[in-house]
Amino acid sequence: xxxxxxxxxxxPAGLAAAATLQARGAHVTVLEKSxxxxxAWRHHYDRLHLHTTRGLSKLPGLAIPREYGRWxxxxxxxxxxxxxxxxxxxxxxxxxxxxxxxxxxxxxxxARHWTLTTTDGTRTADxxxxxxxxxxxxxxxxxxxxxxFPGEVTHASRYRxxxxxxxxxxxxxxxxxxxxxxxxxxxxNGAASVHLAVRTPxxxxxxxxxxxxxxxxxxxxxxxxxALVDAVGVAVRxxxxxxxxxxxxPIPDVGIATRVAQGSVPLQDIGIVAAVRAGTxxxxxxxxxxxxxxxxxxxxxxxxxxxxxxxxxxxxxxxxVLGHLGVLGERGKPLVTNGRPAAPGLxxxxxxxxxxxMFREMAADARRIARHATRAR
Numbered sequence: 001x002x003x004x005x006x007x008x009x010x011x012p013a014g015l016a017a018a019a020t021l022q023a024r025g026a027h028v029t030v031l032e033k034s035x036x037x038x039x040a041w042r043h044h045y046d047r048l049h050l051h052t053t054r055g056l057s058k059l060p061g062l063a064i065p066r067e068y069g070r071w072x073x074x075x076x077x078x079x080x081x082x083x084x085x086x087x088x089x090x091x092x093x094x095x096x097x098x099x100x101x102x103x104x105x106x107x108x109x110x111a112r113h114w115t116l117t118t119t120d121g122t123r124t125a126d127x128x129x130x131x132x133x134x135x136x137x138x139x140x141x142x143x144x145x146x147x148x149f150p151g152e153v154t155h156a157s158r159y160r161x162x163x164x165x166x167x168x169x170x171x172x173x174x175x176x177x178x179x180x181x182x183x184x185x186x187x188x189n190g191a192a193s194v195h196l197a198v199r200t201p202x203x204x205x206x207x208x209x210x211x212x213x214x215x216x217x218x219x220x221x222x223x224x225x226x227a228l229v230d231a232v233g234v235a236v237r238x239x240x241x242x243x244x245x246x247x248x249x250p251i252p253d254v255g256i257a258t259r260v261a262q263g264s265v266p267l268q269d270i271g272i273v274a275a276v277r278a279g280t281x282x283x284x285x286x287x288x289x290x291x292x293x294x295x296x297x298x299x300x301x302x303x304x305x306x307x308x309x310x311x312x313x314x315x316x317x318x319x320x321v322l323g324h325l326g327v328l329g330e331r332g333k334p335l336v337t338n339g340r341p342a343a344p345g346l347x348x349x350x351x352x353x354x355x356x357x358m359f360r361e362m363a364a365d366a367r368r369i370a371r372h373a374t375r376a377r
Contacts, residue, residue: 002027006116006125008098010037013350014131016059016366019088024374030090033097038081040133046161047185048074051268052215052357059363062087096120101322127345127373134351137317140310145290156182156311166190171305173197173287179311180272187280199286201249202267203256204241214268218355230255247276248283260355339368
């Protein structure tokens with residue numbers, strides 16, 4: 001009897017899982033709520049490139065074309081995902097959103113069967129792979145006094161390019177890779193001033209030093225003890241990144257591997273360090289509250305920006321679909337990932353952000369899911 005699998009989400013994680021399951025004989029249907037494969041990638045900011053190398057970012061069964069370069073651009077990622085789905089002949093049903101997932105029976109053999117309630121009716125499957133994305137629903141903090149601010153407050157997910165911000169004073173809140181790159185983009189392209197509000201100083205690593213990419217180091221240390229990686233990380237930071245303590249970016253007290261385990265990857269430097277040292281991007285303390293037209297920072301300093309861009313992360317937003325199944329933990333994150341079943345026939349992929357690279361981890365997850373699901377069957 002053929003294993004039937006429903007994959008929720010047609011991003012890179014979902015497509016990789018579908019292709020590997022199909023290669024092992026499963027009948028796979030990918031359910032995508034938008035009208036496009038790789039929809040999230042279509043809405044990222046214009047200058048975005050993968051921070052991982054082309055060679056270590058390929059999904060199972062198809063290499064990324066060499067002409068896309070070492071650091072693959074956003075539009076080329078979209079093209080690759082479209083080609084990937086076509087190359088593997090994946091069955092993708094677009095415009096179908098899964099609104100609830102239930103076990104078809106409470107126990108016995110039927111417990112391996114799942115019922116999916118969708119905007120296009122109800123379906124069943126022997127196994128389900130949830131691949132709706134690490135960055136699913138933008139999180140915009142509810143800062144005190146925000147409603148009285150006469151300027152613009154928007155989430156960084158709405159940022160595309162610096163053109164609308166030319167000649168304006170911009171405060172970017174959040175110093176992850178997105179926040180830092182947007183701040184750099186604004187500073188290089190006509191914003192009147194750019195401040196970067198930092199709550200927790202990040203670990204900073206050069207994206208590459210000559211041919212050696214930061215990802216290579218991430219792969220090498222992936223399975224070493226956190227304490228060892230933390231200690232080595234301090235020495236590497238001092239050797240490769242200037243001391244930015246006086247500019248608001250000291251070396252964090254928590255080690256790099258420990259921070260990754262907590263869900264925060266290092267900030268890859270593709271120009272933000274130079275911008276901070278030159279003063280074109282000025283680092284300030286985190287936002288505490290709004291006071292009319294002013295933004296009050298954690299140290300009491302005040303700014304009067306025209307725009308606040310919140311690079312403050314995302315929520316997984318899984319609770320409405322499967323919060324009743326007991327498979328989610330703190331902040332709605334899956335309790336079990338890495339290709340292992342969270343429940344019989346239920347898998348999550350694309351919900352971790354490892355130091356070795358997200359695309360690489362998605363590919364590994366896909367292979368593990370396919371092996372486990374087909375063997376279990």
